[in-house]
Amino acid sequence: EPEVTQTPSHQVTQMGQEVILRCVPISNHLYFYWYRQILGQKVEFLVSFYNNEISEKSEIFDDQFSVERPDGSNFTLKIRSTKLEDSAMYFCAGSWTTETQYFGPGTRLLVL
């Protein structure tokens, strides 16, 4: 059964550094998402991406965040200048419609 994959599984970075989180969605998914989950808290929506552009974004997704799907397979989330509060689990997800999303295993980001 096809799965969403994410790399790296863990990333430790210094505050102010740029990080790129990578995702390979299921091949024929049309909608792509990034979510984050701060330890012990709810899953939070960051951004949705459809037809090669952002369709929605949350208040969390400020100018420090960007997404790309450069080659039709990889879907990346870039944080330009990380802050301590960016430490969280970041999940990529995909779907054929806007209904059930298929989540990846997540990247645990720790900002020191």
Added chain:
Amino acid sequence: KNQVEQSPQSLIILEGKNCTLQCNYTVSPFSNLRWYKQDTGRGPVSLTIMTFSENTKSNGRYTATLDADTKQSSLHITASQLSDSASYICVVSPGYSSASKIIFGSGTRLSIRP
């Protein structure tokens, strides 16, 4: 304000026993409700999805119910196994296709003891 509340926050049961997790929501309009299982350090995995007209949906030992009138849902786990230890998250989508409006509950952390 649209909200999803889950109870209990955590639950410990013995292997082989049954349990029921609750989800109350105030989301309106309503499109669908999903239950996800999230193993520690992993992404959520969909267990069931129910629309307004569905009252119950089963997936193996998992049975979800929905009462759209009272805005309540439950997830019943039968004959629990150690691998059922996880967080169970109730997720409600409003009546318009908008990922940003999907509301996640805080989850119930279930621990199965041998």
